[in-house]
Structures are given as C-alpha cells and as structure tokens.
Amino acid sequence: MWRPVSSRLFLVHLIGIATWTVVLLAGLITGLVLTSSSSLWWLLGMAAALVLAVWRTVIAARAVRAWGYAERDNDLLVRHGLLVRHLSIVPYARMQYVDVTAGPLERAFGLATVQLHTAAAASEARVPGLPPAEASRLRDRLTALGEDRAEGL
Amino acid sequence: MTSFGPAPSPAEPPTASPAPTSPWPEPAGVSPTPADAWPEQPTSAPAPAGPWVEPAGASPVPPGGSATAGKPQAAAGEQPGAEPRQRLHPLSPLLKGAKSIVVIVAALSWQTLGQVGATDFVLIVLALAVAVVIFSGIGWWNTGYHVVGRELRITEGLIWRRNRAIPLDRLQAVEVRRPLLAQLTGLAELRLEVVGGGKTEAPLAYLTVQNAGALRERLLSLSGQAGTTAATAPGSPVTEPLPLYRVRNTDLLVSQLLTPQAFFLPFGVAWVITQFVMEGSWTFIGIASTMTAMAGVILQPVRRVLRDWNFRLIRGDRLVLHYGLLETRSQVVPPHRVQAVRVTWPFLWRAKRWLHLSLDVAGLSRPEAGDDKSSDRLMPVGDPAAARALVAAALPGVDLAVLATSPPPRRARWLHPIGLRFHGAGLTAEVFVSRSGRVTREMTLVPYARVQSVRVVQGPLQRRFGLATVYADTAGGRAGAARDRDLAEAYALADELATRARQARTAPASPAVGPPTPVTPAAVIPTSMDPAPVNPAVITPSAVPPVVSPPVVDPQGFTPLAGPPHSAHPTSGRPDSAHPTSGQPGSAHPGPGAPGSTEPIDETFWQRPSQP
Numbered sequence: 001m002w003r004p005v006s007s008r009l010f011l012v013h014l015i016g017i018a019t020w021t022v023v024l025l026a027g028l029i030t031g032l033v034l035t036s037s038s039s040l041w042w043l044l045g046m047a048a049a050l051v052l053a054v055w056r057t058v059i060a061a062r063a064v065r066a067w068g069y070a071e072r073d074n075d076l077l078v079r080h081g082l083l084v085r086h087l088s089i090v091p092y093a094r095m096q097y098v099d100v101t102a103g104p105l106e107r108a109f110g111l112a113t114v115q116l117h118t119a120a121a122a123s124e125a126r127v128p129g130l131p132p133a134e135a136s137r138l139r140d141r142l143t144a145l146g147e148d149r150a151e152g153l
Numbered sequence: 154m155t156s157f158g159p160a161p162s163p164a165e166p167p168t169a170s171p172a173p174t175s176p177w178p179e180p181a182g183v184s185p186t187p188a189d190a191w192p193e194q195p196t197s198a199p200a201p202a203g204p205w206v207e208p209a210g211a212s213p214v215p216p217g218g219s220a221t222a223g224k225p226q227a228a229a230g231e232q233p234g235a236e237p238r239q240r241l242h243p244l245s246p247l248l249k250g251a252k253s254i255v256v257i258v259a260a261l262s263w264q265t266l267g268q269v270g271a272t273d274f275v276l277i278v279l280a281l282a283v284a285v286v287i288f289s290g291i292g293w294w295n296t297g298y299h300v301v302g303r304e305l306r307i308t309e310g311l312i313w314r315r316n317r318a319i320p321l322d323r324l325q326a327v328e329v330r331r332p333l334l335a336q337l338t339g340l341a342e343l344r345l346e347v348v349g350g351g352k353t354e355a356p357l358a359y360l361t362v363q364n365a366g367a368l369r370e371r372l373l374s375l376s377g378q379a380g381t382t383a384a385t386a387p388g389s390p391v392t393e394p395l396p397l398y399r400v401r402n403t404d405l406l407v408s409q410l411l412t413p414q415a416f417f418l419p420f421g422v423a424w425v426i427t428q429f430v431m432e433g434s435w436t437f438i439g440i441a442s443t444m445t446a447m448a449g450v451i452l453q454p455v456r457r458v459l460r461d462w463n464f465r466l467i468r469g470d471r472l473v474l475h476y477g478l479l480e481t482r483s484q485v486v487p488p489h490r491v492q493a494v495r496v497t498w499p500f501l502w503r504a505k506r507w508l509h510l511s512l513d514v515a516g517l518s519r520p521e522a523g524d525d526k527s528s529d530r531l532m533p534v535g536d537p538a539a540a541r542a543l544v545a546a547a548l549p550g551v552d553l554a555v556l557a558t559s560p561p562p563r564r565a566r567w568l569h570p571i572g573l574r575f576h577g578a579g580l581t582a583e584v585f586v587s588r589s590g591r592v593t594r595e596m597t598l599v600p601y602a603r604v605q606s607v608r609v610v611q612g613p614l615q616r617r618f619g620l621a622t623v624y625a626d627t628a629g630g631r632a633g634a635a636r637d638r639d640l641a642e643a644y645a646l647a648d649e650l651a652t653r654a655r656q657a658r659t660a661p662a663s664p665a666v667g668p669p670t671p672v673t674p675a676a677v678i679p680t681s682m683d684p685a686p687v688n689p690a691v692i693t694p695s696a697v698p699p700v701v702s703p704p705v706v707d708p709q710g711f712t713p714l715a716g717p718p719h720s721a722h723p724t725s726g727r728p729d730s731a732h733p734t735s736g737q738p739g740s741a742h743p744g745p746g747a748p749g750s751t752e753p754i755d756e757t758f759w760q761r762p763s764q765p
Contacts, residue, residue, distance in 0.1 A: 085610065085611040085621075094605045
C-alpha cells in the first residue's frame, strides 16, 4: 500500500551533497595553500569533510527510502524522516489546493514534488521525488477527490 | 458540532429559556441591559434599520436557518440595481485622520518642537493633519461596499483600485470594534475574519452603530450554512442556550493582579527602592527610567483589564461576546466556526479556582502577533462552573467536567521528569482532548469536525522509549497534541482521529435538518482512549467500519531502521507492544465507560490527578 518515491531522488540529494563537499574542500585547500603552516589541521578538516559527505550520503540513501505515501479512500498518508519520523494523515476533503513543483535539479532527473495544502498551516503533506506522470496523476486524483468531498473548513 | 435547540428561534429573548438551572451568578438583567450602548440585534432578527433596500424575504427567514435562507436573498440581491453601493460614514476620514495625527506628533517628537518653536510646530501639525484628512477623504470617497448575492464586495483606492469580493460562506467571525473616538461619535468598525487573510480582511471603518449591527446581522445570516442548526444532543442539559454570562469586573481586576507581572511588582519596587536607599543617589534619570520600566511591566495587565472590561457573552444562535472599556468590541462567532478551545489554569489563579478560556477561530487567531490585538477570549476569567457552561456553549455537547484523559505510559517520565501526570489525551464523543503543563495547566479541545489533518511525529528520544506524539491540526493557530503516547497507541489514535474526523464531517452534511441520529453513533463510541496497548476491539466499533484496514497506518516501513527493540517490532498493524511497562499505566486511571458517566472527575482539568 505504501508507495515509495523514486530512487532518483537520491541522486538529487547526492549532487547537492557533492556540491557542498566540493565547495568545502576547495575552501580548505585554498586555506592550506595560503597559510602553508600547521597543515595537519587543514588535512584533518578535509578528512572530516569527506567523512561528513560519506555519512550524509548514507543518511540520504536511507532518507529517500523513508519517504512514502499511500492513497486511502478518504485520506492521503505521507511518511518521512529518519531522525524525527513523521506520519501525516490528510483527508482529501480538507484540501485547499495542490502544488506541483520541480526545481532545476529535480527536472534534470525527471522528478517533481506534489504538495497538498490544507487550511491548517501545520499540515505537512509533501511528496517529493515523483516522476512527472505520477505527479500529475496524483495531482489530478487529489483535486478530483477534493472536489468530490470538498469541505474546506 | 451541530447541536443546538431544535428550533433556536433567535428572535426569542434569551430570558425565555430555562435559566434557573444555569449556574450563572447573575442570570437576571438579560434583556434590557440599560447601560448597554450596543444595539442588541445580534440575537434578534435582522434589523431593518439599515438604509439599504431591504431585500424581500430577509426578515422572515431565521438567520442561519437552512440552505433556504440564502436563496431568496441571493435572488433578491442579484437583481440589477437592487442594492446601490454604500459609502462609509462621512466622519470616518476625520477619525482615521485623528489616528494618524497622533502618529505624526509622535514622529515629530519633542526634539522638533524644541527646534522650530511652539507656533511653527502647531502649524506643521495642522498642515499635516489637513493633508491627512484630505487624503483620507479621497480614500473615503472611493471606498464603497455592497452585498451582491452571497458576496460582500468592497471597492477602494483611487490610483490602485481594489475590488474585493468576499464570499460570505467563508466568513468565520464578525467583529464590531469601537475605539474611543468612535464611541464618542457613535460610529463603529466592522471587521470580517476570513480564512487565508494574514490580517483581518476588509475592516469597514467606520459605519454608524446601527448600520454596523444590521450589516453584521445580514452578513451572518447570508453566511449561514445548511445544517448548522441541526439537532440537539440528547439528554445533555448543558447545551441549553445560555442567556448571558458576565465576568464581574472585580474578578477581572483580581485576576489580573494575580498575574506574574502584577504579583511581583511590589517586590520589584521594593528592590529598586532599597537600591536607591543604599546608594543614596536619587537622580532624575534613574527614577524616570525605573518608572518607565515599571510602566512597561504593569501595562500589560492594565491593558488586559481595559480590554476585557465588562465582558459578557450571549449565547443565542451564535456566540456573541461584548467586552472592552476604551475600545469596545462585539464579536459574533457562529459555533461551527470554533476551531478549538483552550482552557488555561495559571498557577496564581489556583487558589481562586479560576480558569481562562480562549477561542480559536480560523483567520483571526495569531497567537504570536500580540496578545492584545487578537480577539480570542471566550472567558477572561471564571470559575469551573462558568467554564463548563461556556465550553458547552462554544462546543455543544461537550461537558468540561467529564472530559477524561489518560496519561502517557510510565516510561515517558524520562522525558517529563516533573508532572507526567499532567500530560494526557483523550477521545470523547465530540472533541479530542489534550492537556499539558505542570505549573500552568492547559487543555486543548479540538472538535473532530474541525480537524484538518492528523500527524504522528516521533523524535529520536521518543524512539528510544517507543513513544510518539499525535497532533490534530486545525485551521486555527492551535493544534491538539497528545504527547508521548505509546507508539502503537499513537498510530491507533491517529487512525481513530482520522476516522472520527471523517464521520464528524460527513454526519452533519447529509441530513441537514434531520433527527439527531447521525450524531448519536459518535456518542456510543467509548470515550476513553485506553492507555493500555490498543485493543482493536476498542477502535473498530466506531459507527462506520473503518474503510481502511488498520495495518496501513502501521509502523512497518516507517521504522526502516534496526532501532531499539520496541520500535523494530511492528510486524503487524497493532504491534503487541513488546514493551513490558506499557500495559500498566491504565490501571490507575480507569477511563469512563460511557460519555455520560461522571466518575472520572478526579481526572478532570482543574483537579489534581491521582497519583499513578
């Protein structure tokens, strides 16, 4: 019943982590070149940056698997999070509007994010990493169900 | 939810209702209230005092009666030219200008006065005042409003024109405010609360008091939804329409003296004085700054007293609240717009057994945006009996005295070393109850019909103990939160909340004026949320069989980690809670068997929970 999000979302995360690590390493290397003293600390910093990158990669791989959503008859379930785990139950009837967004990286990998908004600001029903076809199918289904059972407030 | 008197007949004077049983201190003096500056139309039929062309069929229809209430008006309103555009009161630019003049003078400051001299200063202020009034006058000339069908249309602006249409079925609450100047001139400001607006939409400032009252009544009757006046809850005497509730001003004063600011003021003064005496230096700057600091501290209670002065509540068809001394406010909230009610018991009020009730309405509730501006009081201060009746008025069918909650499991004490017993959550027939707080005890009541979404959140520490928090989000600012429940119980609770929310949503809609049958199944549901590991038999007897098989909400996959043993267990939808302690805490708190049972008094809000 739980549907996973696309594993390509992991690549998106990976590129983000890689960019971040490269910038950090570049900064550390320039520091090493410019100061040329007590190089041990700079090397240690680089090692730490690499370890951090590896750790974040592992976390990202698992975090992508932690995302999931399920369409029940009356509500949408979304779960995500590793450290802090979230499960949201959002009834279709409470839907105010649906957002489908895709950033440049997401678009490059053919992904999109669907977000369901309710009148409550605290509601979080966001599903990232959907293939565009699935995203538009989900959007259409949500809007159709929302119209059927509209009861905004 | 949807249970008032079967025929509330809003024109009926409130004294006609069986008042003697109500616990109010002064049930008399309802109807005339001679010192009352407000025209008390809110509880009467739409007053035809307004200057507009009264559409035929407006007055005979009870406001908010049914779907038919809107139709004749809509038909009448859509006739072309049936309603000319109205302007605000001609004095409103002057009043608005007066407000700005104060700001201007403050901006010019004493320094400018010293530089330019008194006469020039007065001239500058006068010139600016004239400019402001002219500017407001132009704005006034171009501002208009009229009702078209079930919409209120407001046009404003000269250069940037804005034509705003407010669909009245989205109206949450209407407030009539009268600042001091408006009181002197007999004017009032009408504020409409609509969801989605960051601030109050379309404050119509200013109208005459009569116009404001009549327009409010008209808007509210147009906004009346079908099925909002459905049926009464059987056999619950607390749902009788309240004639009136009045907060005694002495109580209000005393309650504000019992706030931390006022309570510790003498100590602060004494400390400052001893400082001065010890140092022996009485400089002007020192005294002045001390006084300013004092004023800042003392101002908040004073402001609250001024704001809540002469607080009274009328429960006719809707909640009508009047309060204020310098700025009087009169707020009308249809009961089906109440998103949540929060009961607070501050520490210093315990000796008096006083409670504070606040009301959550979508659109106006901004708890962070300054307590003084928002109009969210249901009861500034009152004893438990009053609170009970007011809660019953705001959330029909809810009896504050029998709202039972069950505490989190014992192992949650590692997260709450103090006062675990004061946390709790419970499902009653009408509302989701959650409470927290050792020193300032709080209780949040969220009607199932107002739940927007349900969340289960589990932090890392909670996972170590196999706990999770369940939130019931509302469109208002506040969410009900059952903190640190057993994980399996949390999932079952979330599922049950979603189910009950769906039933509560659909039940009133289908039979609009029907008998209370759709409501009763909810009352059959066991009221207590069993703190013991969830027994599916407790969950499933809810009137409609769960559409979904429970295992969908199961922690399977939600816990992909090989975590601590109790969280790695979810092999089935209802993990049989391998945790050994999870079964115990229920023993000390047997939940109530039925909604009407009164035995769990020891678990209610203002009483000390028994030691587990």
